[in-house]
Amino acid sequence: MRLxxxxxxxxxxxxxxEGCNWNALDQNLWWTDIEGKCVFRWDDNGKVAAVRQLPSRAAFAFPRARGGFVLGFPKSIVITDPTFTDFLQVAEIEPHLAQTRVNDAAIDPYGGIVLGTYNEQSREPxxxxxxIAPNGDVVTLFSGVAAANGLxxxxxGRIMYFTDTTEGTIRRFALAPQFGGLAELGPLAGPNIAPGSPDGATVDIEGGYWSARxxxxxxxxxxxxxxxxxRVDIPSMAPTCVALGGEDLRTLFITSRxxxxxxxELLRFPESGNLFRVEVGQAGGPPFSCRV
Structure with missing residues (x-):
């Protein structure tokens, strides 16, 4: 194993x-601080070019192919302009469940967004x-989730990955063309494959699954x-999400909390909450474009 x-x-x-993602259009990394209600942009020269305050907690900020961003607020998916000034709700998520919020998400091969929710009050699934389809339609893929992650x-574009952090198994699904359906395959890995619990993830060009533990x-x-x-060790016990980016897509970026x-723990790991990076041997795959 390479260390x-x-x-x-x-x-x-x-x-x-959370929610770090590499945008091929502007060659920047974008991520959010959910509890800080902020969105960040980091360019490949190592400069934080933008920090924007948001009106609500956002689990992700995905750049849109048509400009602006899609944000995952606790109970809604909204579109905003490039300055994060105007907000338009395009979908409502679990309005009947006061204890859940939008959590992990990924842009799918057909321009939609797949997202899961997190129970903030208990481990009840x-x-x-x-x-979320490009036209804004919401389709339920499956239920019974306590802490959606690893999407x-x-x-x-043939396989979708998912994990529920409270259970720990990394699951695989065969994806039908044009997102016509999912068929569960055997698991990729069980909960004890590595220390900690699986959180955010990304997949490289060779099909390797990078899991924040x-x-x-x-x-x-x-x-x-x-x-x-x-295995990538970081100076924090709490990595949360990962993305492959940079000029050659071989830089692994890691958010934390x-x-x-x-x-x-904070005395032992004072860098907790920082953005981390490391060069790895595998490049990221071509980023899918968000058309929501």
Missing amino acids: HRARTAFDCHNLLG VGGVYR AFSPD LRGGCVVRIDGNGHLTD RTRQSTD
């Missing part, structure tokens, strides 16, 4: 950094996973046969 060590790329001390797609202090790469090939950590 790597990530370092701080930006000292941002996010309360809950009352949430679900949904697809990602293979480079050829919350409370495990690392990110691991799992190949298509379910074997560990790489400071919330829900003890005083002792």
